[in-house]
Amino acid sequence: MATFRTAKKRALIVCTGNACRSQMAEALWRHEAGDEWEVASAGTSPAGFHPLARACLEELGLDTSGQYSKSVFSLDPASYDLVITVCDSANESCPHFGRHPRHEHWPFPDPILAEGGPEARTVEFRRIRDLIHDRIRSFLASERAAKGGVRS
Numbered sequence: 001m002a003t004f005r006t007a008k009k010r011a012l013i014v015c016t017g018n019a020c021r022s023q024m025a026e027a028l029w030r031h032e033a034g035d036e037w038e039v040a041s042a043g044t045s046p047a048g049f050h051p052l053a054r055a056c057l058e059e060l061g062l063d064t065s066g067q068y069s070k071s072v073f074s075l076d077p078a079s080y081d082l083v084i085t086v087c088d089s090a091n092e093s094c095p096h097f098g099r100h101p102r103h104e105h106w107p108f109p110d111p112i113l114a115e116g117g118p119e120a121r122t123v124e125f126r127r128i129r130d131l132i133h134d135r136i137r138s139f140l141a142s143e144r145a146a147k148g149g150v151r152s
Helices: 021-033 051-058 088-093 118-146
Strands: 009-015 037-043 082-085 103-105
Touching: 009 021, 021 037, 021 051, 021 118, 051 118
Parallel strands: 009 037, 009 082, 082 103
Antiparallel strands: none
């Protein structure tokens, strides 16, 4: 008897600049979901991958070499199962995704706005990274439980 594998679900994570929060979420989601999901991030006004966001991911051992800042308007929203906005601005200006059945809003503070010197800014980037990581782990655990399976 043949076994059929269902297609991976696809998630798109959107922020205004696609510089910090959405980039961190993309790398963390990819790490946590393994081969269960394909994930991409994009911005409504792409501004480049922030070096502190990249550094905070790499200190966890995550490879970010293939990630870059891109426009949400260059992607086909109909090809995603889930769209997550991670900042209020993107949530308000995110294009209507037509037939897209699922949109969630997970607002996180913008670490770029952190005040203080380099050490204080790095602490804030790590704090936001960890908040995003916890939210993704919780979401994926809930999704796995809903479909009656756990990732091995």
